[in-house]
Amino acid sequence: xxxxxxxxxxxxxxxxxxxxxxxxxxxxxxxxxxxxxxxxxxxxxxxxxxxxxxxxxxxxxxxxxxxxxxxxxxxxxxxxxxxxxxxxxxxxxxxxxxxxxxxxxxxxxxxxxxxxxx
Amino acid sequence: xxxxxxxxxxxxxxxxxxxxxxxxxxxxxxxxxxxxxxxxxxxxxxxxxxxxxxxxxxxxxxxxxxxxxxxxxxxxxxxxxxxxxxxxxxxxxxxxxxxxxxxxxxxxxxxxxx
Numbered sequence: 001x002x003x004x005x006x007x008x009x010x011x012x013x014x015x016x017x018x019x020x021x022x023x024x025x026x027x028x029x030x031x032x033x034x035x036x037x038x039x040x041x042x043x044x045x046x047x048x049x050x051x052x053x054x055x056x057x058x059x060x061x062x063x064x065x066x067x068x069x070x071x072x073x074x075x076x077x078x079x080x081x082x083x084x085x086x087x088x089x090x091x092x093x094x095x096x097x098x099x100x101x102x103x104x105x106x107x108x109x110x111x112x113x114x115x116x117x118x
Numbered sequence: 119x120x121x122x123x124x125x126x127x128x129x130x131x132x133x134x135x136x137x138x139x140x141x142x143x144x145x146x147x148x149x150x151x152x153x154x155x156x157x158x159x160x161x162x163x164x165x166x167x168x169x170x171x172x173x174x175x176x177x178x179x180x181x182x183x184x185x186x187x188x189x190x191x192x193x194x195x196x197x198x199x200x201x202x203x204x205x206x207x208x209x210x211x212x213x214x215x216x217x218x219x220x221x222x223x224x225x226x227x228x229x230x231x232x
Binding site: 041042044106108110112 | 127220
């Protein structure tokens with residue numbers, strides 16, 4: 001298994017440009033997440049999905065959009081890039097059954113995308 | 119806003135020494151406390167986790183100590199090695215179906231010197 005893969009690894013955008021960060025997992029996980037990591041700030045949840053067709057906002061969703069059309073893919077869309085979106089973006093996935101304990105399932109992270117907006 | 123406060127921000131420990139990282143939480147509904155380890159250029163990976171029904175969990179050189187009354191938990195790395203140099207994040211969540219969100223601390227950059 002490749003686990004969680006993210007593309008691209010690096011990207012430089014100009015203010016106002018748009019882009020999509022790709023995330024794919026091959027572990028048949030039902031839950032997927034997008035985080036941003038800024039120095040000294042830890043990991044902040046942007047959006048998450050509990051299954052295909054279901055997404056919900058996290059702590060810092062403004063300026064981003066997501067979709068989940070398949071179990072495997074969870075792309076993150078930046079419509080109008082701003083310097084405040086300069087960050088490292090991580091996608092993660094986990095598997096949770098219906099018997100409960102979803103909040104305790106191990107999240108598996110991808111290698112990250114380093115985005116700079118100039 | 120649910121918070122998890124982590125300290126110190128950075129830590130330098132000599133090889134063979136004990137590394138200690140502390141976290142404190144506010145939400146008494148939290149009942150799952152994992153630690154994630156992140157190497158430069160990589161995504162975080164689960165290191166060890168604890169539930170509040172025990173006060174300590176040990177896996178090899180890594181131990182979590184948990185103090186429910188003080189709402190604090192800590193990571194102890196015994197016999198610290200240069201390969202342990204990484205950023206460590208504590209986190210917390212509620213173990214209820216329908217709550218899938220981890221709240222992370224701000225991270226501790228650990229450096230082990232020879």
